[in-house]
Amino acid sequence: MQRRGSTAVESNTWGSVRERLRERGLRWTPQRRNLVEVLARTDGHITGAELVARCRVADSATTPSTVYRTLDVLEELGVLQHCHGVDGREEFHVMPASEHGHLFCKACGGTWDIDDAEASALLGALRDDRDFVADLSHLTVVGRCRQCAEVATRG
Amino acid sequence: MQRRGSTAVESNTWGSVRERLRERGLRWTPQRRNLVEVLARTDGHITGAELVARCRVADSATTPSTVYRTLDVLEELGVLQHCHGVDGREEFHVMPASEHGHLFCKACGGTWDIDDAEASALLGALRDDRDFVADLSHLTVVGRCRQCAEVATRG
DNA sequence: GGGGTTGATGCAACGAGTTGCATTTGCCAC
């Protein structure tokens, strides 16, 4: 994993969510506030179900549909991004410092970030050869990390 | 999309499924036979739900749990591979001629295959720099294809 | 501060996929 979480920047961004919603004619509700507070305390990756659970701690009446709909809105605002983990479950990246993809080890379950520089080899090739503009934030590369590759001869 | 479906090879492979199950002490049941027949008629990618639906055509008593469990077994046998599409839904690749990844255009929904040669830039870099052995069959690159990139200035 | 517009909520039902468990049945040995 790489470094994450510059609290000063994050608190500014979360504080501005309300205004950014209003600019678009959207509303600031207790439920949204609750979710944003949970997100502000969250570092890195988290699943939708886990977010629902954490919202319920502060407000036991939290319903999944509201949380997921709000997450959609927040993604449009750019304060988070979703992708699908290896098991197909939704995963949210809170306030990505920069666009990045992921490495997932199917043996140990570990994850690592891939940044633009590392991915540029593939992404550049696709752009040049295919005119395909890839979205790094949706990229998850599944495989085996060094340690797990050493342990297992195969399978 | 690239060329697919060499019927001679496929019929041999499907024909051998029964024996390959028996070799492992697994059983050949009417339900499995039904699923294998559906798969033998299937070209390329298909979702789990669609497979359940097609199995029900021949056998209306088909239950999802049996289909999904059999798909797991067939994946272990190597006659198919699953991955997760952009929406997180399961997708199965029937009898991949070779290991390949995918390109998905989030604008038009089109998909294209990426073969080993194309992916080698990224996969090779990950192997060299990180000792991470990537699994091409699980690689889906999301982005925008040439036509959709041209149409949209942004967003 | 009060009213109206319309965006947001909560509910209920749904779809995809998974899992535990009792029952069935394929397959091997005799």
Place this chain on the structure above:
DNA sequence: GTGGCAAATGCAACTCGTTGCATCAACCCC
């Protein structure tokens, strides 16, 4: 052909996430 063991099935219940719709309430205007 028969019996027994273990694999496979089907059911029911569950999780995660989505959607349609009636109701509620944030926000803007006066």
